[in-house]
Amino acid sequence: MLLKALEKNIRAGCLNLRMPDGTWHRFGSEPPEAYWYVNDPTMLTRLLRDPEYALGDTYLARGWDTEYGEGLRTLLQVLVRNFGQVQARGWSRLRELLYRWLMPRNGIARSQRQIEQHYDLDEWLFRRFLDREMFYSCAYFTRPDLSLEEAQQAKCELIRRKLLLQPGQKVLDIGSGWGGLAFYLATRAEVQVTGLTLSGEQWRVARQEAEKRGLAGRVQFLLEDYRQHRGRYDRIVSVGMFEHVGLRNYGAFFRQVEQLLAPDGVALLHTIGCSQTDGAINPWMRRHVFPGAHLPSLSQLAPAVERARLQVADLEVWRLHYAYTLREWFRRFQQVREEVVKRMGERFARLWEFYLAGCEAKFLYGDLVVFQVQMAKQHGPVPITRDYLGSASTLVP
Amino acid sequence: MLLKALEKNIRAGCLNLRMPDGTWHRFGSEPPEAYWYVNDPTMLTRLLRDPEYALGDTYLARGWDTEYGEGLRTLLQVLVRNFGQVQARGWSRLRELLYRWLMPRNGIARSQRQIEQHYDLDEWLFRRFLDREMFYSCAYFTRPDLSLEEAQQAKCELIRRKLLLQPGQKVLDIGSGWGGLAFYLATRAEVQVTGLTLSGEQWRVARQEAEKRGLAGRVQFLLEDYRQHRGRYDRIVSVGMFEHVGLRNYGAFFRQVEQLLAPDGVALLHTIGCSQTDGAINPWMRRHVFPGAHLPSLSQLAPAVERARLQVADLEVWRLHYAYTLREWFRRFQQVREEVVKRMGERFARLWEFYLAGCEAKFLYGDLVVFQVQMAKQHGPVPITRDYLGSASTLVP
Numbered sequence: 053m054l055l056k057a058l059e060k061n062i063r064a065g066c067l068n069l070r071m072p073d074g075t076w077h078r079f080g081s082e083p084p085e086a087y088w089y090v091n092d093p094t095m096l097t098r099l100l101r102d103p104e105y106a107l108g109d110t111y112l113a114r115g116w117d118t119e120y121g122e123g124l125r126t127l128l129q130v131l132v133r134n135f136g137q138v139q140a141r142g143w144s145r146l147r148e149l150l151y152r153w154l155m156p157r158n159g160i161a162r163s164q165r166q167i168e169q170h171y172d173l174d175e176w177l178f179r180r181f182l183d184r185e186m187f188y189s190c191a192y193f194t195r196p197d198l199s200l201e202e203a204q205q206a207k208c209e210l211i212r213r214k215l216l217l218q219p220g221q222k223v224l225d226i227g228s229g230w231g232g233l234a235f236y237l238a239t240r241a242e243v244q245v246t247g248l249t250l251s252g253e254q255w256r257v258a259r260q261e262a263e264k265r266g267l268a269g270r271v272q273f274l275l276e277d278y279r280q281h282r283g284r285y286d287r288i289v290s291v292g293m294f295e296h297v298g299l300r301n302y303g304a305f306f307r308q309v310e311q312l313l314a315p316d317g318v319a320l321l322h323t324i325g326c327s328q329t330d331g332a333i334n335p336w337m338r339r340h341v342f343p344g345a346h347l348p349s350l351s352q353l354a355p356a357v358e359r360a361r362l363q364v365a366d367l368e369v370w371r372l373h374y375a376y377t378l379r380e381w382f383r384r385f386q387q388v389r390e391e392v393v394k395r396m397g398e399r400f401a402r403l404w405e406f407y408l409a410g411c412e413a414k415f416l417y418g419d420l421v422v423f424q425v426q427m428a429k430q431h432g433p434v435p436i437t438r439d440y441l442g443s444a445s446t447l448v449p
Numbered sequence: 450m451l452l453k454a455l456e457k458n459i460r461a462g463c464l465n466l467r468m469p470d471g472t473w474h475r476f477g478s479e480p481p482e483a484y485w486y487v488n489d490p491t492m493l494t495r496l497l498r499d500p501e502y503a504l505g506d507t508y509l510a511r512g513w514d515t516e517y518g519e520g521l522r523t524l525l526q527v528l529v530r531n532f533g534q535v536q537a538r539g540w541s542r543l544r545e546l547l548y549r550w551l552m553p554r555n556g557i558a559r560s561q562r563q564i565e566q567h568y569d570l571d572e573w574l575f576r577r578f579l580d581r582e583m584f585y586s587c588a589y590f591t592r593p594d595l596s597l598e599e600a601q602q603a604k605c606e607l608i609r610r611k612l613l614l615q616p617g618q619k620v621l622d623i624g625s626g627w628g629g630l631a632f633y634l635a636t637r638a639e640v641q642v643t644g645l646t647l648s649g650e651q652w653r654v655a656r657q658e659a660e661k662r663g664l665a666g667r668v669q670f671l672l673e674d675y676r677q678h679r680g681r682y683d684r685i686v687s688v689g690m691f692e693h694v695g696l697r698n699y700g701a702f703f704r705q706v707e708q709l710l711a712p713d714g715v716a717l718l719h720t721i722g723c724s725q726t727d728g729a730i731n732p733w734m735r736r737h738v739f740p741g742a743h744l745p746s747l748s749q750l751a752p753a754v755e756r757a758r759l760q761v762a763d764l765e766v767w768r769l770h771y772a773y774t775l776r777e778w779f780r781r782f783q784q785v786r787e788e789v790v791k792r793m794g795e796r797f798a799r800l801w802e803f804y805l806a807g808c809e810a811k812f813l814y815g816d817l818v819v820f821q822v823q824m825a826k827q828h829g830p831v832p833i834t835r836d837y838l839g840s841a842s843t844l845v846p
Contacts, residue, residue: 192834193833194834194836327755327760327761328755328758329752329755329756349751349755350747350751350754350755350761351748351751351752351755353751354746354747354748354750354751355726355748357747358724358725358726358746358747358748359726361725363724363766363816363818364724364747364764364766365766366764366765366766367761367763367764367766368763368835369760369761369762369763369764370833371833372833373833417827417828419760419827421760430814430816431814436590436767436768436769436770437589437591437841437842438765438835438838438841439591439840439841439842441835443836443840444834444835444836445834445836
């Protein structure tokens with residue numbers, strides 16, 4: 053049955069399947085060539101029953117392998133490209149519906165645990181595959197040949213422009229990570245930045261870094277949930293944090309943004325999203341990589357924004373930028389894979405590389421995008437044309 | 450009670466109210482000064498009961514007047530600015546809810562009648578207050594000092610860029626009006642344009658104009674509903690028509706766009722919208738000016754786009770551009786007001802000027818905006834930065 057499904061669906065690219073008994077099957081004929089080595093025949097039935105979940109799970113359990121290095125990327129791209137449009141059904145669909153209905157709300161304590169699970173993985177790992185400023189969100193590749201470092205700077209510069217900052221303004225960064233964006237804005241726009249994070253590791257590293265750079269007077273980091281923070285800000289920015297908020301908290305998130313934002317304020321939300329409503333997040337990814345996460349569609353964002361009486365002032369939709377970012381993270385991760393296996397084991401290395409390559413494939417051939425939603429209150433200060441953003445080619449010096 | 454409400458709410462601007470017995474009341478103290486002359490005291494009770502509907506209705510019936518010329522604009526702006534945030538309630542709210550539930554679906558015959566009611570008003574009227582190309586939708590004021598003619602050209606040029614046209618492509622213009630955009634695209638981008646309209650008057654004028662300009666080989670106009678049209682197009686554009694589609698047909702509209710659009714197609718929807726869900730359209734306006742109309746919020750657009758499996762590629766939100774456009778239409782209309790009264794009567798002139806000034810006030814101080822939604826299918830040809838749009842300052846030669 054799996055062979056039949058492959059036979060029927062593989063149209064773009066080519067898949068070479070080696071069964072445990074050494075027999076080969078070939079599907080499709082176009083490049084690129086992907087290789088899929090089945091080690092454990094029971095993975096096939098698991099895959100048929102619940103492909104979305106089982107693909108990652110059987111890889112972790114060494115149920116299958118592929119070519120070293122780039123092989124995993126190619127294989128997942130061929131699979132997503134040809135099966136991406138196949139609607140989830142059966143167990144997959146049922147579990148997703150149940151999850152939506154029964155999904156626990158991410159309370160403050162739960163959010164704290166979820167964030168620790170991922171981001172408190174030690175600094176060592178993230179230093180290995182992120183850029184030197186440790187931006188752990190989509191970079192902006194104004195040209196495909198930018199380095200990851202340049203593309204992350206371009207992203208920060210675009211955000212600075214979208215925030216319409218003036219010197220001395222107070223900026224809140226919800227989900228401040230290792231502090232890179234806060235440092236950028238404080239330095240380039242001479243603003244006061246308050247960063248919120250729930251990760252103790254990130255908090256420790258960011259404060260250390262602020263001291264080292266002599267920015268402690270202009271940037272402060274708090275280990276605090278966005279729901280508990282009080283204050284009033286000229287600008288609010290949130291990059292790569294909204295993915296963790298959870299569908300049931302969207303109302304609370306935007307109400308809080310509205311509360312914290314000055315009447316002539318501007319807010320910018322940067323989040324992975326899904327261009328289809330039923331995309332959500334891969335259940336395996338939610339279980340093993342980002343517990344509690346949900347990727348919003350526009351139809352899920354918009355009602356929450358409107359109910360908070362914020363106005364959407366501009367929306368930019370990025371698609372390939374994250375594919376380029378993930379490709380580079382994957383490349384850097386592969387260079388230190390042996391070290392990772394030594395420190396954290398083969399299973400962890402597999403989890404991490406499947407996560408990076410799988411997401412890249414979904415940004416290339418699936419429904420994943422990045423939304424940059426610029427918001428203001430009524431009569432906000434956003435100009436009437438986009439000329440204040442300048443051209444993308446000027447984002448990198 | 451009305452006096453109390455004015456006393457309580459007028460904060461910005463100043464309102465001078467003259468009662469039928471000649472007594473004056475003054476509310477607020479800031480400029481601008483608005484004047485409100487009550488002719489018929491029964492209008493006050495009607496206004497209290499149902500302000501959204503009664504304001505226009507009592508003006509039509511000469512229940513009140515204001516200063517000649519710009520007076521109506523100033524008065525409506527002061528009212529919307531100070532009462533815009535007051536939530537609709539009582540009858541207003543109830544009628545709106547009932548309307549949403551009981552609203553008849555705009556079938557093809559009903560749509561035809563609705564469009565005729567507004568757009569078959571004779572060409573003479575529209576020639577008096579529109580620009581020379583007769584664009585009856587929001588212009589793009591890249592600078593506040595542009596002429597209406599220049600700003601309409603800037604709009605067309607921005608649309609041309611967003612459509613990513615290549616010579617020889619087939620373009621569908623849903624709601625083609627008097628043909629101005631079709632002529633612009635056919636001439637500047639060397640594409641083949643098919644325009645659809647439901648207005649016999651617009652159809653007649655547009656075909657005449659195509660002949661006159663020698664564009665009949667490249668542009669064709671059909672008197673046809675978008676739901677009945679069949680074909681396959683590289684690009685689809687719809688400007689200022691979606692307002693008439695009606696909430697219950699949003700699904701059908703985007704499914705039809707998806708059906709008519711080539712796999713590597715681009716579609717651009719340009720529509721008045723509302724930045725809040727409960728804004729919809731003023732019930733008086735829907736009754737007297739645009740029957741069957743509904744102004745979408747993003748939360749109403751997004752689910753319909755997603756279900757049709759189209760992807761939002763970019764969203765630009767315009768706010769003040771339509772206020773500038775309407776100000777200019779109002780000014781031109783006032784210049785020919787006497788002629789209009791002679792041809793169509795005082796009641797019609799009042800209806801038209803209230804419509805123009807009222808909409809301007811809502812774009813200035815209410816929740817009305819224009820959405821330009823660029824859409825594509827998966828893997829569409831939209832570039833990864835916005836540099837292909839160029840700067841707004843280059844939209845006008």
